[in-house]
Amino acid sequence: MEKQFYAVYLNPSRPDFAMTMTEEERAIMTEHVAYWTEILKQGKVYAFGPVMDPKQIYGLGIVAVDNEQELKDIIANDPAGKINKYEYFPMKAVVPNISIS
Template sequence: MKYYLCKYIPPRADFLATMTADEKDWMKQHGAFLDALLEKGQIVAHGPVMDPNGGYGVSLYQITDDLEIEAITSQDPIVRNGAGHYEHHPMLHLKARG
């Protein structure tokens, strides 16, 4: 298994407060995309971080060795529509409850 902390970087610091109608729709699709990966067991947890300097998203991935994290996150609707990008940070291991 491979493990990653992925940080979704929005296109601007005030993104959550200034989203357009299209961006709001893409964010709903983004949430559904991440929830589907959670159901498949590829994501352990995900959610928004309310940083006073600008919010962002975090997700913890646990994927099989034959999968590439960049290929997965590039399919996120918010990224496919050009509204931000991901940083990928490999982890040595991941321990979780349950």
């Protein structure tokens, strides 16, 4: 089965979130990084991390899954979803050794 690729955005709850996180928010974001690192190790994530856009820092991930529901499940189980909002879009990814979806 061909993988479906998505660009996944984690949008912060406020524009200055990255600079003004509370201790509780920082702990949740630490859990978030650990969670996505495990998904990365499973080969479902090609890259993830903060985008240092001068207007607002946000998270970005490039994900390859079997179907959209699998992505929804990944998002639903992410601790960062408690304090930030996700959006995602299908992506026509060109990656080594994998056909274009």
